[in-house]
Amino acid sequence: MNGMAYGRDMEVVQRLKPEPMTAEESAAQEKIDAVEFEIFSHKMNMIAQEGKETTMKLGASSGMRWGDVAFGIYTAQGDLAVVATGIWFHAVLGQIPVKYIVKHWLNEPSVGVKDGDSFFWNDPFYGGVHGADMGLVAPVFHKGKLVCFVGAIVHTGECGGTDPGGMSNNARSKYDEGLLVPPLKVGENYALKEDILNMFGAMTRDPRTMILDIKARLAASRIAQRRILELIDQKGLEFFIGALRRILIVTAEAARKKVRLLNDGTFRQPRFMDTVGANDRLVKVNVTLKKKGDKITLNFEDTTPMIPDKPINTFFQGIIGLCMVYFCGWFFHDLPANNGLLEILDWEFPDNAIVNAKGDAPTSLSPFTQCIFAHGMFLAGARMTYNLDPSRAVAAWFQGFGVPIFGGMNQWGEPIADITPEINATGAGARPDIDGVNGAGSWFATMSDCSDVETTELDRPFLYTYRNYFQNSYGHGKYRGGLGVGFGLMVHHVPWVALGSFGFGSKFPATMGIFGGYAVPPVFVQVVRGSNFKALLSEGRSNLVNLDEMYAPGNPEQGHRELHHISLTIQPYMNGDTFYVPVGGGAGYGDPLERDPAMVIADLREQRTNAWAARNIYHVAYDQKTLRLDSEKTEVLREEARAKRKERAKPYEEFEAEWRQLRPPEEVLQHYGTYPHPSEGLQAGPPGM
């Protein structure tokens, strides 16, 4: 075992930046023709695209179905040189397990890395995010020499934890989170080992999905392997090894160049969250970006300490991964995605912080903490990049999840455990010149898809009560965020099914606006047990068509109604019970008083906003019946609103003094650390850290 004592390898996870160039890679550089290199880069991208499309075609999980997939080509040392994905954290996280394989198994006689092998992992310590994300790579050998790795990472979801579907609200240690597989050989001689597949099947709730997803990753890897070997036969091994390395070099150089164009400075953005899983508690992630020259340094001083028995801790590498989502999608969108980009990034994580999980701490809800960090990146990043390109300094997409999670048997008598796909229909943030896109997708998985209702209903035991845009579910502003979606699920065809949801932002907004734009309103779950909804449908009396009507007087649905935090522990619901969830819209940009009144009228006409918001947020005057705009009166109303603002205004010192008197209830500060600054009086970490 190369001296590793069956514990976590703390060293390999630090190796996120490209490995030092090998002598072989270095020697090849001089001989690489510029045009041949361009042609090679394009070919490698074609291979990765083919790998990604094949993976998606063959898999079964919701993540696989709707595009939560990354297919990568790694150097022989494990650096990710080429990736096809919309999930950009995989552009830097997929490499850790590969480097682990190289470090531990390559020269280990009892394991080894041979032609025809395949390796699987889902331990988030190596995968970086959470156990629901699972990966598989295959080594590629040319005439007996290891030349690269190829493989796919997919959010399969269900991984055998205490709650079905891959995210355990109640996990108290990593041992509650199901499978935790460090990189493990699962196939030899071009065949998967049936005994290992059998074990995975036995340890998870939906064995078919688990195994089909593994087979999909492997099939795509084999196809990519074949293409790469053909390419090496044509271009020669030396060229291949050198050019693969060259991709990392030119990417890093391009990233440095772009970062140099930004103003130097420090950009701060404290962020907060209202849950630690099953309990409503306050936590803080203090994001600071220091930009100097061609480097950006991430710093997390003054962040809530690690919580040893709550699943919202994240490994630091997950934070670096999420940083890439912002970078690849909004700042480096014109560069290739690979871990060469990390050459511009340094990081400083406090020893005891929820962004730096250690020991046995659970992490299955780590995406929450990663998202509040990433929201800080959006806000600080917009300010940091404004001088370079204001059109891309935009408000954030919805950050708070809002995902039903389920487990049980479907209408065909088959076991199921997964999430619903509407997370891929959140609203995009507003821009300096246009509104955010309605129902655009998930900010971290933008190539994903929220599925058809019919496709979900076909093998999930639900009937959607409705699925429409959710009025006012976005941040208002000069330009508003894109709309989110409201939907309801009625348990159908089966006696019962276990349902819960995950997310944050029920107590205060998860997604803040920018440059005067409003935040996205909080989201929460409504359930009706013993609902009469089915009877309303059959009697033709259900007139409910969207989520805002659920909160309106005269709602005809009867039963035992409960309102819950969006982070809701899974529990059984009976046939006919209903479960309502929203996914939020995007954040707003700029002052709503500057919004073109005609755009407010258009939103009223399309029922994207309502009279209350038109009157109280946008201060627009219009004829209630015809929706005809009264421009003059609108200007008067807006002047009045501005005057009232001035009346409310107070000197900053006065505001700050008042603000400092305020304090959240002690109960919600249980895990926060010292209030308001967790870093002041920080306790030592728990035993074992």
Next chain:
Amino acid sequence: MGFSINVDIGGTFTDFFVTQDGKEIQIGKTPTTHYELSVGFMKGIREMAGLYQSDLRDFLGQAEAVRYCTTLGTNAIIERTGPKLGLITTAGFEDTIFLGRGRSWADGISLQENKDLARIQKPEPLIPRDMVVGVHERIDSFGQIIAPLKREDVLEKLQILVDRGAMGFVVCLLWSFANPVHEQMVKQLIEDEYPEDYLGSMPVILSSEVSPKSGEYTRFVTAIVNAYLHGVMGDELNKLVTELRTGGYQRPLALVHNTGGMKKVSRSRAVLTHNAGPVAGLHGARTLGQVYGYDNITFTDMGGTSFDIGVISGGRVRAYDFIPVIDRWRTNISAIEVKSIGAGGGSIAWINKLMGNALEVGPQSAGSMPGPACYDQGGEEPTVTDADLVLGYLNPENYLGGKMLLDPDLSTRAIEKKIANPLGLSIVEAASRIRRIIDARMGQEVFKEVVLKGHDPRDFVLFAVGGAGPTHACGFAPYLEVSKVLVPFFSPVFGAFGASTVNIQQVWEKSKTLKIFQWATQSYSEDIDGFNAVVNELKDLAIRDLRLEGFREDQIHFQLEIDMRYGMQYNLTKIISPHLNVKSPVDFKDICDIFTRDYSAIYTPEATFPVGGINIECFYLTATVETPLHKIEPDQINDPQPPAEARRDSRKAYWAGVGDYQDTPVFNFGALKPGNMIAGPALIEAPDTTYVIEPDWQFTLDPYYTGVLERV
């Protein structure tokens, strides 16, 4: 037999391919008249009549068929100038078409564009939100009615749409493909309430009729696009039919479909006419392949702004697991895939300064306006055509048969200023690099598209058509590792030629889940009736339809294809069913075995998972009536030496392998005879293209007047 007239309308030219009595071929081109397509159409018909020394009346009077690949309507979709439609959908799902499964912003745009997340936009909808109403009703996944449809509710919602000016209705309800009863009731109510004399010919389009397949977004969009095109095409087609009739044509005008068949106008769904030209071209390639005995063909068509790729395997043009996007709209028609990539003569070369001054070509294109710099229409960006001109491959005096003069100085200046100087290269080296990069990109894209369909392009014969195809074929063929490229004689009018080769054919399809190998029991299904009921329903529809076209049942050939998947898999793999009807579970086993065999061939044996259960999800019954084809006869073989009159003045052309300009022989394609061979380097000028024969390639004109390029 009389004349067979085949017409393909393109963006710049309307192409004609005519045969008399199955032979006596003539081809022609007229400029496309966008303001009214029938003007260019009829002008071309007159010109073709002239080629047969016939007047219009005699020519059309003797015409046994007029087949037409139309682009009518496509522009209306792009420009949103179609009719005002109202959408009636299930209450609670009114935003389905706007939500577009979230990612509709990415449909119809390039990978690079959809990576720029700060600037994405969804397309302007074909039906605005205030023209969408929801009716209270609900059907579940087993086709059971959970909420009944109420007459009063429908009438109330209908009135809203009528008051707002609807000129047609699209009815799209959830699960209507499994149980269409509610959609049919809505249609009946509209027809009862607003009879034809009141509403005129306002169409009522049902999603369950246009596209009875699972997945509401694509089904709804297919129905909407169909209604939208229907509204635009009706008038124009009527005008054309009238003109043809007045001219003496007595038979129905046939429209070529993107599913690979053709039907007369009155029995054609509008949505099936989109992109018919390229699909017809693919059929033409198949027909020509049959002449040569080639079953596996990679078909490429490189024009000014696009590069189309199609595949023929096993002698068949097949629809793959493919979601055709029309403009920005994702549909679910079983169209034949002709993939278009953003590469062509107009692709712009540029320097990516961020990426270490890397030279890139495309995806931006100068299009036909302003076009390449050498067109002298104001374009200043260096393009692939400019590079070809600088390299000496194109004749500035004889481009497009002399119809367009090119200015080589403008090409030189554009390449010098934008590429050569910044990179410190000579102009010719810069031009040569532009060409190498675009050739590699095209070749690699073609390779990926062919392999994604489960084929090995190295085993396929490459066809290259289009104005720029023969100019670049020797350049991109090596990336497919093929050493033989065929450029058919009809290359300039290949879509029109292809139209002459399609049969009367339609695909009838329906989604239905059947678990034919069950995971829980590890046994084959006994639901024989479930399978046969779907097939028989589709068969009845097909027979009824083709009878109305005047065919007998015994003339119809059926083929059943089915979409299948393992267990919980989402994506589907299509196979040809060995049985039209099944008799016992053993037949299900045959079907499962073929699925696993095909799946294994495409995705490797390690990927198969039969024990996880095997489902059928969708049935496609293709009903075909074979139409007699004109015969392509070989001409006699001549001496390999081209006749002296085929020689034109040689000119300097640059060859990368030589590293310099070299005096290169130039030939006139029109004067070449079958059997003539020309060794590279050489250039051959045809009226619509220039063959670039690279140094290690050889050209042969075969007895079918096909240009055969072979690597020596």
